[in-house]
Amino acid sequence: MAPKSPEFSSANLAKLPEIRTLVLDDSSFDRKRICRMGNGLDFKLRIEEAASVAGLKECLDRQNFDLFLIDYKMPESDGLAALDVIRSHKNQSEAVSIMISGQADQRIAVSAMKSGCQDFILKSDISPDYLRGTVLSALRGLRQFSQYFGDPKPVLNLEEIRSFMQIALEDTYVRSILRETLQEGLRDAVRAIGVNFGLPPGADMTQFLLDSEQPDSFLFR
Structure with missing residues (x-):
């Protein structure tokens, strides 16, 4: 798109x-x-x-x-x-x-x-x-x-923001980039607080979230 x-x-x-x-x-x-x-x-x-x-x-x-x-x-x-x-x-x-x-x-x-x-x-x-x-x-x-561009047009309300996001997320490629970025961000956060889910680096988000729901699936160092 x-x-x-x-x-x-x-x-x-x-x-x-x-x-x-x-x-x-x-x-x-x-x-x-x-x-x-x-x-x-x-x-x-x-x-x-x-x-x-x-x-x-x-x-x-x-x-x-x-x-x-x-x-x-x-x-x-x-x-x-x-x-x-x-x-x-x-x-x-x-x-x-x-x-x-x-x-x-x-x-x-x-x-x-x-x-x-x-x-x-x-x-x-x-x-x-x-x-x-x-x-x-x-x-x-x-x-x-x-100086040549002037002030950007302000986003007026939440509905306009939602509309822009909806248009962006209709693109499969955009969704794939967002998914990859979110996965990396969550893994970085997990490592930063010392939580180990015991998953390989290539594990997908579904398995990541499913495992995190198990009471003994992670260990604090």
């Missing part, structure tokens, strides 16, 4: 400075496709391309970027390694990153978000409107661009 592109003032977008953007993907076809979409948006992206993490390092040595669009799967490395390179660079630690993947794998998505990505999107979902909304939402958090 592609998100609706956020509504931003056309006047404000016209004032946006160039967004220094790096597209990292080993596929020339995919790079060119993203570049074509980026060059057709109603704000300016100044796009550079890199085909590998080594190429990424060379680009970082030449200039700073505001935005990184990072392919996850590459022959000699992956997008998470690219994120480590970006985050460890002295001048790029605050740039925004969006991970792009050809496969819907919630574990990759969770790892990317934990590593500092602002978003995780599928190549099959990318369209000009989808890319526009994703990029603008990510850039809103950057100090140098926040």
